[in-house]
Amino acid sequence: MSKATPTRTTNPIHFEDLDPKRFEDLVRELIYDFRDWQTIEATGKGGDDDGFDIRAYERTTTTTVDDEGNEVLRPMDGNVWMIQCKREKTIPPSRIKKILADIDPNNVPYGYVLAAATNFSKKAYDTFRDELTRLGVLEFYLLGNAMLETELYQPKNDRILFTFFGISNVVRRRSRATEIRSEVANKNKVMRVLGDNAANSWILARDSKDRFYPYEWEYADFDKNPRWKDFEVVELHPRGLIVSIRWCFAYFDEASKVFDFAEPSIVVGNPRDGMQESARDRERREKVALVRDYWERLPRKNQAMFRVNGIIRYDDMQVIDDKGDSWNEVPHIFTDFINGSPVSGTRSFLEKGQQQIGLDDFTRVSFFPKSFPEPKFGEIYNKEGLALPDRLCELYANFRGGELENLFDVDGRFGHLKPNDVAVVRFGQKEDRFIQITHRYEVSGDYLLKEHPQMAWQVKQQIGRDPLPDDLIQVLECRACYRHQWEDQV
Template sequence: MSPVTTKTIGPLHLEDLEPHRFEDLVRQLLYDFRTWRDLEATGRSGSDEGFDARGWEIVGGAPPVWIGDGDTPAGDDADNDANDRQWLIQCKREKSISPAKLRSYLEDLPNVEQENLYGIVFVAACDFSKKARDTFYDVTRQLGFLEVKLWGKAELEDQLFQPKNDHLLFAYFGFSLQVRQRSMKTTIRARLMTKRKAQKALTAFTEILIRDASDERYPHLDPDDNLPEVKRRRWKVFRCAGCFYDGVYFTARRSFAFLDDDGVHWDIAERINDAIPHNDPWRIEPQNRSDEDWKIRTDTMQKWDALEEKNKGWLETFFVLPYDRILAIDEDGDEFFSHPHVYVAPFGERGPFADYCPIKLENNEHWNKVQISPLESTRIAFFDRAPPEDDISKNFYADAK
């Protein structure tokens, strides 16, 4: 199967933030980390003495103990009920930090006992290797910190993508997941509403007028009759085939088909297209229609009618109009075309339709339906083929891609 492309969010460019803005982001993420009596932005002064931020955590009656990866040594036995815990916050806006460089940063920190420090949060705009993380926990334990946290790029992104921090994601990086979710919810609701209206108004075998809502020439063709018909108007009548999961189906081609008993081989009367609507006021009839065309149709129908029900069927190719491209549905039509009108977004290279055309090749037998995959390699010569200069067959396979 072909790979499926999905939309995702790229990595956050934390390293592109201005240094003080990176410190601001970290400090604002820390507000929910603990219950703080005070959280100071000491790094903004320029002479921070090793503190990018400093916080005092309000604590209860539990004595301090080491909290980190690895062994858990016992902490001091002193009662800390009445004393806040002082935290050191260090921020490094770098693309990479090796274990050796991380060690040097930690060894340059203020003296833990002298500053009466309890814990440290070391934050960087890069990912840390396992060796770097092991180094961090070893060195901070040796320095005397009782609780330590190492936040790399992955930890920061995890926090920023939480709903409670969506305002920070928008403030620092310019997009909001909650806004995207609301937009997606609105899109889905609109799609379902359109689908329900289409199911009510656009029934199978009904002739429907599809209109480019931006074409103000309606209902009159472009006066330049030298233009091909497709350029003289951006509206056309199609026969509806029904509403499905991916949109409204309209029959592009419908040809008499032969299905062999082996369930593999097949053929179609490619010179006949029964999908052409009977009620199209703007359709320009071809000038070269002759008695021979009617004879071809009569001979083909006789040959097809002589088949058993299990061997005769139809090959149908469908245009798919996605629900998202439908702007409005007028169920009553107007004095020029009294059947439903479907207003769509401006036409592209394939008009308003999706870039694929489903195909169905099925026999007419009611109780024993058989479908065959219409591969060119399994097609046989049962009906007369179109002459080489006739592009009907080529167009059929182009639409079927």
């Protein structure tokens, strides 16, 4: 299943790590464009501040008339603001009252700001507002951690953020832009190399930390943690390459919502891999052949493929070598492998024909045996060809009608055939073609006509008429087989 991707967040700013005087400097920097100041005085720096850490005069003007009757704007001393800075982790309402007690009732400032490295409670806000309203302060602001962070993350304050904390959102944005350009460049190059329809093409993923390619024996754990691996491409996704990770023969029961898949997974070789098949690969391929033989004898309704696809993200690709080399003549994609894999997420599902079946509602059960038997063959009926219309025999003998998947019997002509038996399809001087019965069951004509019109049409092609509702039709599922598979057992 696909793994959830965690969101990226920024850690809280640690105002408490600043020296108290340095915290005052930070607040003073932040309030520079809070008002149109005439002067800002760092009164707390001198030590004897009369309760003021920062005193500021807001620029104001008044309009007068000169001797000639013209209006003139004259600057005034401005409104006095008192800014107090407290680098304290907690400031309860009682502490608020103590801080505000420093205000001279006979010389009340126009405005007041309390900035602190903490988060204030509602009761603290209420106390702050009530006390300053009682004193007659006209404007007041309580700035806690959240408000200070909000101000620092404003683009206009990025210089201050970097100066005091070494963080720059401008640098981050530039870095992200670089990442996006790299991702787009990788996507475009992959599309040029593989084409718009990349399905069934191949790539070789290589660990960027590896220095021993193509010599597997340099790694004692290469089987468990490969440093390079070829993949068949499934499709181009907007975020990366979807590649096939596993492909196994599977059993499933739609009604019971259960499934199982058999190991080992199917061996699909890169057709442009210049490496010779190893003894290990050959042994695996032979095991898969036994699995397939067992799987093909299951009722066709229970046959499916278990698929696991993965994604190699464009933004994880470091280098794309579109030429490859003489050992692997496919594009090489360099990325960081994690636990022997270049993929950053996977998706598992069942595949039946063109249908993909999600596994959220299914439970895996133990269905397949631990070891698979050798292929079995029953009676070999190769004296006479199957009693099928000449037209069907000609199509099958000339490989023009696809595989013969079912025989249909309404009059007993195939009554002698049982699962595992072999029969021959014969037409003129063409080479005989053999089929093996894998499963047999009975169905009514009424059921086919209502539920499976396509199969009802196939019945008509074999028996020469439409199935009737009261027909009892024997369905013999079959598969192609070859003389060399069974002749040694005769």
